[in-house]
Amino acid sequence: MTNIPVSGPPRPRRHQGVYDAVVVGGGLVGSAIAYGLRQHLDHVAVLDEGDVAYRASRGNFGLVWVQSKGMGMAQYGQWTMRSQRLWPQLAAELLDLTGVDVKLEQRGGLHVVLSEEEYDARVSYMTRLQEQPGMAQYPWRMLDHKETAELVPGLGPEVLGASWTPVDGIANPLKLLRALHTAFDCRGVDYLPHHGVQSIAYRDHVFDMVTPHGSVRGKHLLLASGLSNKVLGAQVGLDIPVRPQRGQIIVLERTRRILETPLVSLRQMDEGSWLIGDSQEEMGYDDKMTGLPVLATLADRAVRTLPALRDVRAVRAWAALRVMSQDGFPIYEQSATHPGAFVATCHSGVTLAAAHALAYAPMVAAGRIEDEMASFSTRRFHVQKAG
Numbered sequence: 001m002t003n004i005p006v007s008g009p010p011r012p013r014r015h016q017g018v019y020d021a022v023v024v025g026g027g028l029v030g031s032a033i034a035y036g037l038r039q040h041l042d043h044v045a046v047l048d049e050g051d052v053a054y055r056a057s058r059g060n061f062g063l064v065w066v067q068s069k070g071m072g073m074a075q076y077g078q079w080t081m082r083s084q085r086l087w088p089q090l091a092a093e094l095l096d097l098t099g100v101d102v103k104l105e106q107r108g109g110l111h112v113v114l115s116e117e118e119y120d121a122r123v124s125y126m127t128r129l130q131e132q133p134g135m136a137q138y139p140w141r142m143l144d145h146k147e148t149a150e151l152v153p154g155l156g157p158e159v160l161g162a163s164w165t166p167v168d169g170i171a172n173p174l175k176l177l178r179a180l181h182t183a184f185d186c187r188g189v190d191y192l193p194h195h196g197v198q199s200i201a202y203r204d205h206v207f208d209m210v211t212p213h214g215s216v217r218g219k220h221l222l223l224a225s226g227l228s229n230k231v232l233g234a235q236v237g238l239d240i241p242v243r244p245q246r247g248q249i250i251v252l253e254r255t256r257r258i259l260e261t262p263l264v265s266l267r268q269m270d271e272g273s274w275l276i277g278d279s280q281e282e283m284g285y286d287d288k289m290t291g292l293p294v295l296a297t298l299a300d301r302a303v304r305t306l307p308a309l310r311d312v313r314a315v316r317a318w319a320a321l322r323v324m325s326q327d328g329f330p331i332y333e334q335s336a337t338h339p340g341a342f343v344a345t346c347h348s349g350v351t352l353a354a355a356h357a358l359a360y361a362p363m364v365a366a367g368r369i370e371d372e373m374a375s376f377s378t379r380r381f382h383v384q385k386a387g
Contacts, residue, residue, distance in 0.1 A: 036361025109168025237337030
């Protein structure tokens with residue numbers, strides 16, 4: 001029941017001329033921006049590699065998360081909050097247009113602590129985070145064990161408490177991707193799988209992308225191809241320092257829905273299955289092998305948090321690669337040498353989907369990134385080197 005092509009022959013193009021915008025990358029980041037671009041431009045195409053790509057989207061935990069975001073870059077906290085506020089609009093638009101409910105829930109979120117050291121570290125972190133000049137301000141507080149247990153039925157005795165905010169939430173990442181791709185059909189966006197970009201030329205203010213199935217031309221170019229952004233960006237004057245970071249996820253069988261408030265490393269999906277995650281490993285481009293020590297650590301913490309999970313069977317586990325910049329923060333920039341070429345790189349494709357669709361896409365369509373986004377430029381890396 002999904003219309004996200006993953007195999008078979010290339011899809012025919014609706015538009016045969018020069019597109020107003022071409023998005024390279026059909027994952028959550030590229031799809032959200034393409035959806036937003038179509039609201040401002042007539043002819044939009046999405047070029048996607050297919051399942052041979054290192055897809056960060058398939059490993060997404062599905063958090064719409066604000067808590068903890070922005071340490072060291074207050075603007076990232078502001079951007080995340082902007083997306084959190086826009087998320088109800090995006091979810092409503094997609095439901096009305098496609099009939100796909102992305103299962104957005106914004107009932108708050110928890111970061112559980114299991115020791116006095118973790119408790120003190122959490123208080124210190126959240127306090128310093130909120131004290132940064134220009135940081136987005138939102139309510140937060142530390143809950144004790146009893147207060148946490150009111151939100152997490154069956155909470156384990158080892159849990160001392162948790163930090164809580166009312167602004168966190170979840171969505172279903174697979175349903176989000178399906179909704180965005182269904183919106184392409186509804187609005188006439190050309191989604192072209194098996195069109196991995198091999199090279200980019202720039203002539204007469206038009207970008208010409210060479211793919212295995214012919215060239216695709218566009219007046220605007222948006223690079224949202226994750227780890228491929230580095231190579232492609234260099235062809236349009238953009239130096240995009242990204243690296244892979246492996247994350248692993250354990251999926252447990254479906255049970256009756258009992259966890260309404262998500263934890264940063266444990267959540268229950270809308271249909272009842274459980275996700276355990278939050279590993280961060282520097283393993284290069286290896287996304288094929290899950291590691292038992294890491295999975296065991298994830299499972300142990302989950303069971304200490306919610307002991308009843310001992311009796312819930314694991315059904316699968318997988319690894320995926322996050323797209324990490326040099327400092328871990330997003331990159332949004334227009335090329336100085338190739339006007340009309342933009343980039344979007346981040347590791348929070350679900351959290352930032354609404355900001356990408358409803359805030360960043362209009363900037364790309366207009367050909368100018370707002371001044372308040374300057375913190376996300378790659379110029380920050382050059383300043384660090386100079387220092």
